[in-house]
Amino acid sequence: MPIWIYILAAVIKSAVVLLVLLTAVAYTVWLERKVVGHMQNRWGPTRVGPFGLLQPAADGIKFLFKEDLTPPHVYKPLFLAAPLIAVIFALTSIAVIPFGNSITLFGYSFPLQITDVNTGLLLILGVTSIGVYGVALAGWSSNNKYSLLGGLRASAQMVSYEISLGLSLVGVLILSGSFSLRDIVDAQGGTFLGFIPRWNIFVQPVAFFCYLMAAYAETNRIPFDLPEAETELVAGYHTEYSAMKFAMFFMAEYANMITVACLATLLFLGGWHGPIFGPAILQVLLPVFWFGAKIFAFLFLYIWVRGTLPRFRYDQLMAFGWKFLLPLALANLIVTAIVVVVK
Amino acid sequence: MISVHLILFLAFGAVCVAGAVNLLVQRHPINSALSLIAVMAALAGEYLLLGAEFVAALQVIVYAGAIMVLFVFVIMLLNAGVEEHTQGSRVAILFGIPGMLIGSVLVAWVILRHSGTGAVAIGALPGPPKTIGQMLFHEFLLPFEITSILILVAIMGAVVLASKPSLPGGGPTQKVND
Numbered sequence: 001m002p003i004w005i006y007i008l009a010a011v012i013k014s015a016v017v018l019l020v021l022l023t024a025v026a027y028t029v030w031l032e033r034k035v036v037g038h039m040q041n042r043w044g045p046t047r048v049g050p051f052g053l054l055q056p057a058a059d060g061i062k063f064l065f066k067e068d069l070t071p072p073h074v075y076k077p078l079f080l081a082a083p084l085i086a087v088i089f090a091l092t093s094i095a096v097i098p099f100g101n102s103i104t105l106f107g108y109s110f111p112l113q114i115t116d117v118n119t120g121l122l123l124i125l126g127v128t129s130i131g132v133y134g135v136a137l138a139g140w141s142s143n144n145k146y147s148l149l150g151g152l153r154a155s156a157q158m159v160s161y162e163i164s165l166g167l168s169l170v171g172v173l174i175l176s177g178s179f180s181l182r183d184i185v186d187a188q189g190g191t192f193l194g195f196i197p198r199w200n201i202f203v204q205p206v207a208f209f210c211y212l213m214a215a216y217a218e219t220n221r222i223p224f225d226l227p228e229a230e231t232e233l234v235a236g237y238h239t240e241y242s243a244m245k246f247a248m249f250f251m252a253e254y255a256n257m258i259t260v261a262c263l264a265t266l267l268f269l270g271g272w273h274g275p276i277f278g279p280a281i282l283q284v285l286l287p288v289f290w291f292g293a294k295i296f297a298f299l300f301l302y303i304w305v306r307g308t309l310p311r312f313r314y315d316q317l318m319a320f321g322w323k324f325l326l327p328l329a330l331a332n333l334i335v336t337a338i339v340v341v342v343k
Numbered sequence: 344m345i346s347v348h349l350i351l352f353l354a355f356g357a358v359c360v361a362g363a364v365n366l367l368v369q370r371h372p373i374n375s376a377l378s379l380i381a382v383m384a385a386l387a388g389e390y391l392l393l394g395a396e397f398v399a400a401l402q403v404i405v406y407a408g409a410i411m412v413l414f415v416f417v418i419m420l421l422n423a424g425v426e427e428h429t430q431g432s433r434v435a436i437l438f439g440i441p442g443m444l445i446g447s448v449l450v451a452w453v454i455l456r457h458s459g460t461g462a463v464a465i466g467a468l469p470g471p472p473k474t475i476g477q478m479l480f481h482e483f484l485l486p487f488e489i490t491s492i493l494i495l496v497a498i499m500g501a502v503v504l505a506s507k508p509s510l511p512g513g514g515p516t517q518k519v520n521d
Contacts (some may be wrong), residue, residue, distance in 0.1 A: 018416070080376075117396070118396065118471070119396045119397055119400050119472065122397070122400035122401070122404065123400060125400075125404050126387075126400050126403035126404045126407075126408060127405070129401075129404055129407070129408025129409065129412075130384075130407060130408055131401065132408070132412050133380070133415070134379075134411070136412065136416070136419065137373075137413055137415075138373060139419070140373065140415075140419045148419065148422075149417060152416065153416065155412050155416050155419075156416065158412075159409060159412050159413065159416075162408075162409070179472060218405075282395060
């Protein structure tokens with residue numbers, strides 16, 4: 001295809017994906033407030049729009065017009081850079097995530113993905129591991145002991161759980177034999193025994209468990225939200241942030257949740273595979289729908305866990321990560337490798 | 344397309360050198376650490392341009408994403424302050440700077456002299472993870488395993504250094520105070 005169509009398609013795809021992602025971030029916040037509200041016998045947001053559906057818009061306007069305070073004792077360059085680092089790397093990782101098969105328009109085939117990299121999975125891991133600096137530097141540059149403790153906790157926790165996260169993914173990689181997310185999804189097509197879908201969660205349940213636990217820790221969510229534990233650290237690493245800078249950390253956290261949900265869907269839940277039926281237009285749209293539905297289910301699980309579990313103590317978190325999760329992920333990896341070789 | 348590659352290569356190279364110089368000039372340790380991260384990331388960009396996408400990804404994950412996080416962690420934990428800069432020793436001015444200049448001229452001369460013979464096309468050397476894995480576990484199995492033992496020794500050394508020597512019984516048996 002001509003180069004200008006290629007560039008145009010890339011720009012349009014990036015804009016659409018970014019728009020959808022930011023909308024999804026805003027409505028994940030709404031969903032969380034609503035679901036946790038109902039779990040705690042409250043209504044959640046109800047005032048702005050029907051079912052409080054315009055609440056994210058109201059929050060966004062509020063963030064924009066709040067006074068943007070910069071405390072006098074902070075280290076300014078890094079204080080300003082930290083939220084940018086957090087949000088930029090959280091939004092970047094969506095670039096390699098495929099949403100469905102290719103579609104054909106005007107005789108050209110466009111994959112439903114911003115860019116297909118053959119080491120896509122590694123790229124996501126790399127980008128998310130850089131994202132730690134946003135939180136760590138925010139904690140340090142605030143020059144506040146609560147922020148510093150939050151930043152230290154976040155960096156220690158993320159480095160510790162990244163190992164289990166990586167090891168839990170290797171089992172899937174052994175089974176599919178590729179780093180490309182598209183190939184990994186394609187390897188999960190079809191069914192076992194005619195009715196169980198050939199998803200990796202049924203082949204690698206232990207790896208899925210490890211991934212789930214590590215993902216909660218990596219995104220600093222309850223039960224592992226020690227970096228922003230309100231009862232001990234005021235608000236942790238973002239104590240000194242206000243207005244849009246705070247909103248950037250907020251966006252980064254929810255964008256990371258969505259990336260983690262996308263990755264879980266692609267690696268363990270069969271990606272866009274699902275029952276396909278009906279006319280041609282439905283056959284194009286259904287895979288994207290299944291993909292979205294699985295992400296929704298995963299996010300709902302996130303919120304459900306938040307509404308259910310209390311927060312761990314910090315030593316419990318570290319002991320769980322190093323003494324239980326890491327050996328479990330290693331054992332799963334060894335068993336998978338032996339089974340694949342013997343087969 | 345080659346010109347685009349060349350421009351990007353030079354740009355990443357410039358970032359590398361600028362980051363390295365900034366690392367030395369900066370007075371605060373955390374700024375130095377951050378410029379080192381920029382150097383690592385720019386190096387990953389260079390690897391990517393040479394067609395070694397696996398090495399590039401590992402460069403980011405391992406160096407920029409894990410090792411440098413520990414550097415930053417330690418700097419934050421110790422809350423290291425601004426460094427004092429000395430005027431520089433006389434030995435460095437008399438021998439170091441001329442030596443560095445002579446060395447870089449020599450390297451440049453050797454590279455320019457032999458240019459053309461060592462040029463490799465992009466993608467000609469092993470880049471995909473599968474090829475690298477096969478090389479690691481077939482041709483370079485012995486060095487690979489010896490390196491892992493070396494790292495194991497380093498880990499054990501770190502454990503010995505970190506455990507408190509005053510414990511009765513000699514072993515690292517202290518419990519975490521809850």
